[in-house]
Amino acid sequence: MGNGLSEQPSFISAVPFFQSFHIAILGLDSAGKTTVLYRLQFNEFVNTVPTKGFNAEKVRVTYSMYVQVFQQIG
Numbered sequence: 001m002g003n004g005l006s007e008q009p010s011f012i013s014a015v016p017f018f019q020s021f022h023i024a025i026l027g028l029d030s031a032g033k034t035t036v037l038y039r040l041q042f043n044e045f046v047n048t049v050p051t052k053g054f055n056a057e058k059v060r061v062t063y064s065m066y067v068q069v070f071q072q073i074g
Contacts, residue, residue, distance in 0.1 A: 020065065020066040020067065020068060021067060021068070022067075022068045022069075022070065023067055023068070023069045023070070024069075024070045024071075024072065025037060025069060025070070025071040025072070026072050029050075029073075030050075033051075033071050033072075034048045034051050034055060034071060035048060037055055037057055037069055037071045038057075040057075040059045040067075040069065041057045041059050041069075050073075051071065051073050052073070053073065054070060054071060054072050054073065055069075055070070055071040056068065056069070056070050056071070057069050057071075
């Protein structure tokens, strides 16, 4: 998973025509979904508590590209 995130620039250049798109993060309980979401949002590790319901964050990928990330509980 870390390799996929580190290869972000090549992914971004492959979709230059999108200004924004949506990503859903699904997984089992305590799998690290919220940690991944906040790592993308703040570029640092944040102490989290178990999610109730869902989280939605708008993450800036480049100057003109945003990703709307939805994270569902396990």
